[in-house]
Amino acid sequence: LDKDPTDMKLKLFLHRHWLTLLSALLVLALAYWTYSAYQELSLIWQAMQ
């Protein structure tokens, strides 16, 4: 009863959606990784012009 309700809500949310959050994090990391590869390719292409 003395626990903070906001803290409990956050814990519940994390408990329910940890897989979704992990997937979203993975997607973001992969998207950034892909974008950096695109930038590198774009730089080489510009150098070739």
Added chain:
Amino acid sequence: MSRNTLHRVVRAVAGWLRRLVIALLLLSFVLVIAASLGIYAISSVLTDRDVYHNLIQQAQLAERAPATTADYLVLYSLQASHMESPYLTGLPSQTWATVADLLVTEQWLEENLHNLVDACFDWLADPQAALPSFTLDLSPLIQTLNSPRGALAVLPLLQNTPTCHPDVTEISIMGQELISCLPPEGNLTALAQRIATTMAAGLPQEISFNSLYQSDIIQTETLQVMAQVRLVPHLLQAALTLGLRLSFLLFLFYGLFYTTSPRQFLGAQPLPFYLAGAFSLIMLGGLHIFFQFGLSPALDLFLPPERLELSVLLADAMRTLAAAAGRLWLYGSVCLLAGGLLLQLMIWGLDKYTGQHARLSDEPPRPGRRFRRQFR
């Protein structure tokens, strides 16, 4: 329209949209992974010097290229001496083959081809080098031109030269052409020997990329093209990295859109691998057919008709390179199919294990199972 019906319509539309997105993601993954596989195969072959050394042996370049080499060497010697040669440029390849037999030996050509490959790869690896440090030693050629074989080599080159008009009193040798006209009477062999000796005197002891650049045969535009060529391996590598990372991303998106549980996520994995493997094999088959039947006509479009032997030589060399790339491509496609099969087996094994595990555990049977057991 009631709220319930609207809800059902929205759900149906969302379902179709989800299927459409899944299909697009699957298609994109298949295209990207097949293209990446192709880039990997091409890049591995193009950047491997051993492939070119093997190509020289397999396509028998040293045996087949002397005519073309003799042609270019003689034309180079004329160009270096600032001569134009309308009679030489129209000579058939058989004539050059006769000249080549006398001037260029297979051993000399093979050795120089291998050296050229090594010099080009060393140049690609060294960013400081402006030009490949390849030197073509012409001293054996000069010796041959100064010997009686030189006269025999020059004789076929005179076949298109017109006979002198009776009024002509002066014949120029190695002026604008090899010889301005042939005297109606006279010792043609001695004349050919004189031309060969003059030609030998005009040739440098060695040709290097630097000397070609200094004599303006390699121009600034060519250097720019060479600088672009130098970036091609890096471009292929970057394209391959992008392709692989993009395919990972698409694969993950596909899995997430397809599934609502980790078990479904696993179950969705083999299909993209099967499709990508099958599509790569189809692409490989199409390219194989093109290289067998379409390459020669395509090359003929770009090369002048009198360069038939060069066209055949290029086509064979490209086929040999394509076969090396094709083997890697085939290996990659089979790996994709095998990966799909392996995943399928893993899922099957996991299902079997978890099924057994569920039976062995103390969990009460599900209502459906209990119902079936009652009527056994």
